[in-house]
Amino acid sequence: MFDPVFIKVLLGTLLLASSSAVVGAFSFLKGESLVGDAIAHALLPGVVLAFILGDGRHPGYLIIGALIAGLIAHYGIAFIEQRTKLKSDTAVSLVLSTFFGFGILLMSYVQRTGQGQQAGLERFLLGKAAAITMVDLYVFTGLALLLLLGAALFYKGFQLMTFNEDFAAAIGLPTGTIRFAFTVLTVLAVTVGIQTVGVVLMAALLITPSAAARSWTSSLPRMLLLAALFASAAALGGTFISAALPKMPTGPWIVLVLGFFGFSSLILAPEKGWLARRRRATSNRNKTQRENLLKLLYGAEERAGEPVAMTAEAMVDAREQHYEGLTKTLRNLKKEFLVVERPDGFALTDLGRIEGRRVVRLHRLWELYLTERLGMAADHIHPQAETMEHVITPEIEALIVKELGNPEVDPHQSPIPYEED
């Protein structure tokens, strides 16, 4: 398994995968990643024509053929988008499928005329890393290095183009040239990438590493690095799996491993991952529920003028809605000594009273602020305050109190309860 050929194939695959991932990252951020998919499919006729017309074994012809076909596809899509009413998705899928069909037609022609080396052509469909010759390897590895260099050279331009093309044009960048350079780089990246995964699955190499990397970081350089790392790890994993299992294709395995990285990043990544966002949403909801319960109990005490207890049923009635997880919230409040359970229901502890009073205070302060300073009508402010009472921090509270000059009552003439200290 660790013979020199395997190592070289592995190294080549690593470079090929990471260089296409880096170029793909820019089109990912621009929201044009499926154009890369179309270009990949459209390379097929170019590659086959180069094979028919030129020397089929020479990688130079393949690169030229791919470059021409890729540029035609790119400008074809741009033409359809600009000159007709067709939307960009139609332009992309149209060019993708008809060019690919033409490629299949040409391939069947090569097959029929029995040009023996057609096995070399089939590797472009789904990729066949094992079929890469040493010459290919040197050429494509060189190309991959060139791509990384190109991405580094045009880094500033690409960055500006990606995030704000109008701004790039306004500060006098040659956007036309940069766009052309970017297209050429994309086509070359695809040409390099299809050596390992083929035209059909090339989109994965362009898109998935970036989608995975994007959920871990918001900084562009870090994202590029991570995307390259994910792509390399997938290339490594895919190559190993296909070498270890009999008859297994390399390209699809690389894509599967990549898909695994992509989907698990989207789920697991801290902050932007699905789990983290769900956890945040749950904890927000819990906080709101706790504060609403404390506020409810405080309000009951305020009306009664003395400490009172409420049953869980009474709480549900008072909020006029069914409390999801009411018992759980009450249990947590009990655990934190904010409420105590008595035979006649739940009552606030001293600690709970302070907390409940705080929420009521924020609610009434915000209502006052909305009417006094923002000029809202008194009958419109309640829902706003319901939200803000859970959000306002102590610092902002202090500022509002100061701004309103230590007010005594809210717009409904209810007292604003301060802590007596």
Add this chain to the structure above:
Amino acid sequence: MTPTLAIALTAIFTAISCAVLGAFLVLRKMTMVGDAISHAVLPGIAIAYLLSQSRSSLPMFLGAALVGVFATVVIEILSKKWKVQSDASIGMTFTTLFALGVVLITYWSDKVDLDQECVLYGEIAFVPFNTWTLAGQSMGPIALWSSGILLLLVLIYTFTGYKGLLMSSFNEDYAAVLGIGVGAWNLSLMSMVSVATVISFESVGAILVVALLVAPAASAYLISQKLKPMILLAALFGLSGSLLGYMISAQLDISIAGGIATMLGVQFALILTITQFSRTS
């Protein structure tokens, strides 16, 4: 029935079905989702082949179509709930499922009568040889039957759902106001695309079915952006493109599916040129 007629009819039935569905995809800007479905059904088809061990099990293949619907649901979740750009959601989902399909087919290669070539460009030339026998009597090629049923399904769907499809294609908000479930129509359309892809799969393969879906509808859209003429024109272009493609491939003895996709592309280019000139003059 001669083999030539069987192939031509299968191609025509498939092309018209896809063209009609494609018209809705183009109007909804969802052609790439159609592309994704056509790739994503592959693992479903591989499992269907493994379990049914034959090509005639229609229920099995309708089951495979569920994977296509599953893919659209995954894409929706990725883009709407997980806030991934929609193009990236599509690209991630279909490549992963397609790769899974290829791996499954390779893994079961001695048990599943399917190879990578068939997956990529179908075997419409073999249509006449896969016949269906009922009560000891040959009923003709299976693919002819299934594509005929597909056409019937698509026509019934379009006629019965015309109003809902029309409303939800052009103005989602307005449709929602009228109480037309945009989400439900979307899902039903994607299910139809999924079924169409699975049934066309054997004859034209996973990628060329995209040409059948998009090219006739896009050509029609260049001429008319009204739904009814657009559907009719798309069906017509599907018919003419597939017939021309088939004739040329038969003449030159090359891939029929490739020929059809190429002719659909040429047809689009011609219509594009004509409409461009008539606009400027």
